[in-house]
Amino acid sequence: MGTPAARILVVEDERVINQSVVDRLVAEGFEVRQEYDGPSAVATAAQWPPDLVVLDVMLPGFDGHEVCRRVQAERPVPVLMLTARDDETDVLVGLGVGADDYLTKPFSMRELVARVRALLRRVERAAALTVAAPEALSLGALEVDRARRQVRLDGTLVHLTPTEFDLLVCLATEPGTVLTREQLLDEVWDWRDAAGTRTVDSHIRSLRGKIGAEAVRTVHGVGYALEVTP
Missing domain, CATH: 1.10.10.10 (Winged helix-like DNA-binding domain superfamily/Winged helix DNA-binding domain)
Structure with missing residues (x-):
């Protein structure tokens, strides 16, 4: 048997963007779940622990920063935040609550996939380095x-x-x-x-x-x- 596909949770309230991201990640061989608001994202992350979260900042219920904080409180998981504004304050808040990287909208799917793969590789490398x-x-x-x-x-x-x-x-x-x-x-x-x-x-x-x-x-x-x- 091969290596299991990495699990990715996509959280984005704009349904067209959400589906586009999901379709591309599925095509790249990942196992993907999608949510559209803060509370549902936290619930899904608890029931279906992802290997990585693609997370929009602006969400109904509570925002991406709160989602990131709650998810990270349960277990460390890499988070790629999506922001509509390239605002340094927004970015620093996101990094402060545990996000690993961010993309500013609009972004290319190629860039998103590259960021996702890089984050997953880094997690594997960090785990190997920690052992030794x-x-x-x-x-x-x-x-x-x-x-x-x-x-x-x-x-x-x-x-x-x-x-x-x-x-x-x-x-x-x-x-x-x-x-x-x-x-x-x-x-x-x-x-x-x-x-x-x-x-x-x-x-x-x-x-x-x-x-x-x-x-x-x-x-x-x-x-x-x-x-x-x-």
Whole structure:
């Protein structure tokens, strides 16, 4: 028997978009369920645990941010958020409640499938790395425990989303070294092109909000470096 198809829950209240996404994902070989509002999405995720959620921000009942928060409270699952506005505040809120990536409408189905596949690959890779994870990284006030996937700042546990954690580990393995956005996209998101550099910037902003603005240095036009502070 082959590997079971990944389960994807599509949550979008615009029925034409919802069905288009579902049809494309089914054609790509995924097992798909669809919902159109917040409460139904949370109920389906509990009864039929998905491997990934494609989630619209604006939904009836309660919005995608609340769906993401409730689903993530049960179990970690990658979430690709769909937003009608390329608004930095909306994006940061989504990342803060556990979304791993986002797409701004209108988007191409090819791009959506590429993002979905990259997220699923990253989950598999993270699981493999966790099994063989080396000792924790101690970086001044910051401690990164790769085996437990936990971060502490001055001894206090910091809640990071799976993507934020992977991004921090990537920066922490080479502290002080500037990594380009393209390198980070390749290592963290498993993307081979530079189309998502704004995704990197958004996640960096969210990460800074949790570990301190001074912890990650920006090198304009190049990328980012983790600064070790005592």
